[in-house]
Amino acid sequence: MKLIHLSDLHLGKRVNEFSMLEDQQYILAEILGIIDREAPDGVLIAGDVYDKSVPSAEAVSLLDDFLVRLSGRNLQVFVISGNHDSPERMAFGGRLMEGSGVHLAPVYGGRVEPITLTDGYGPVNLYLLPFLKPAHVRRWFPQREIATYTDALAAAIEAMEVDTAGRNVLVTHQFVTGAARCDSEEVSVGGSDNVDVSVFDSFDYVALGHIHGPQRVGRDTVRYCGTPLKYSFSEAGQQKSVTVVELGAKGDVAVRTVPLTPMRDMAELKGTYETLTFRGFYEGTGYPGDYVHITLTDEEDIPDAVSKLRVIYPYLMKLDYDNARTRAGTVVDGPEDRENxxxxxxxxxxxxxxxxxxxxxxxxxxxxxxxxxxxxxxx
Incomplete structure (x- = not known):
């Protein structure tokens, strides 16, 4: 059985005041092209579908179009809510959509029933577990001590009564201890949202959402697929991708990635104003069409630098200086540093x-x- 693993679309997101809707529409079309070539049995979307719990009309329209296109491709689609989503809004219409092959995880109610698909090796049970905090789980298990996120996930998974003799896939949205974060992710107090990877031992593959960089955690079959687009300059060096999972007989799981090419990349440029505006520096590169973070090394500030630089780099998102004055610590950290x-x-x-x-x-x-x-x- 072949599955496509996606997560963290963050539809409607703005990065440094730039709307990403056009870029998101472009990358979703590219993902549909990959799905057509790969011909999977199912698509897993592991949360943070929207960037806000009350998404814009444009973001809702974009998701609606994507789901309609997916439902017309003779496959099953599985969607959960993440920490940026409203679980109630994401679950709306779920029972009606099942007839079209789109399965929306309901609001957590103390138990998760599997959705079963079948291939030549038999059944595959898929469990949809939306983003959970201990408080979401505690009310359903009043006799059990649930103090941490690991406690919460362990209780929720034990209640599933997973048959480990069969093939089982979990779609969930949590921060698993050991995963590498990016600047664009929500940071919790003191790492209190950590979940130990051992809670997922019952599953043959765990499709994770929440972390924006593609990576394995603990084992190859517990995996973050990452965002389809770069949402901060800490991700500038990452290769975004779609994760393809192929399940054979019990214990046989192959994981690979298919690279994604965005409409606009992200780049960080550093040098003097004269260097960065010299035609020979940028001509023939993709920089004028990229989202850029420019660090000027001039000792004196350039008057109206942002407007001047945007003549060449229209998608300039961030400008700062690296010189004797800033290295002396006289400049306060910018908003992006504070958010991190x-x-x-x-x-x-x-x-x-x-x-x-x-x-x-x-x-x-x-x-x-x-x-x-x-x-x-x-x-």
């Missing part, structure tokens, strides 16, 4: 600036516990 720090790290920095000394361990522990309590309360 956890709330606890930001509080520690603020405390030290206000008081002239770092937080004590007891203060740090109190702040961490309070933030985790607030985090759970949002569920």
């Amino acid at each position: 720090k956890s709330p606890l790290e930001l509080l520690e920095e603020f405390y030290e600036k206000q008081n002239g000394r770092p937080m004590e361990e007891a203060q740090r522990a109190f702040a961490r516990d309070l933030m985790e309590h607030i985090w759970e309360g949002e569920a």
Whole structure:
């Protein structure tokens, strides 16, 4: 059985105030072309379908078009909600869509029933487990202590009563300990959202969402496929791809990737204003059509630099300087740096600036516990 693993479409996302809708429409068309060539039995979409819990009309329209096109290709589609999605909105119409081969995970209700597909080797059971916090799971298991994300996932999976003699696939959206993050991902307090990979031992393949860089975690068959597009400059060096999973007899799983080529790539450029505006530097490259982060090394600021540079680089997303002044620490971190720090790290920095000394361990522990309590309360 052949499956295509996708995740983290983040439809409707804006990056540094640039709408990514056109790029997303382009890459979804490319993915459909790959699906036509690969002819899979199913497509797995492992959460963060939208970038916001209340998506824009344009984002909803884009997903609607993608699902309609998928449903016309004689395959089964499996979709779960991620931490950026509203599980109720993602589940809407799910029972009606099943007739078209589109399976939307319902809001978690204490038990997940498998959806079974069959090939020449027999049945394959697919379990759809949307993004969960401990608070989502705790209410269904009042007699069980569920303090961590690992506890929550372990309880949810045990309740599935998975028959390990058969072939089983899990689609879920969590941060598994050991995975490498990118700047564009949501950072939790003190890594409190970590899930130990051992909770997935019952499954032949685990299709993960949440982490934006494609990678295996623990074993080759527990895998993040990554985003189809680059959503931060920390991803500039990544090769985005579609993951193809082929299940043979029990224990026989092959995983490979098919590269994706975006409409616009991301690039980081560094040099003096004179160097970067010299025709010989950019002519014949893809830089004028790419999303770019430019770091100028001039000692003096260039007046109206962004407007001038956008004549050559119209998709300039970010501009900063690297010179004696900035290296001396007189420039405050930009918004992207702040977004890459956890709330606890930001509080520690603020405390030290206000008081002239770092937080004590007891203060740090109190702040961490309070933030985790607030985090759970949002569920």
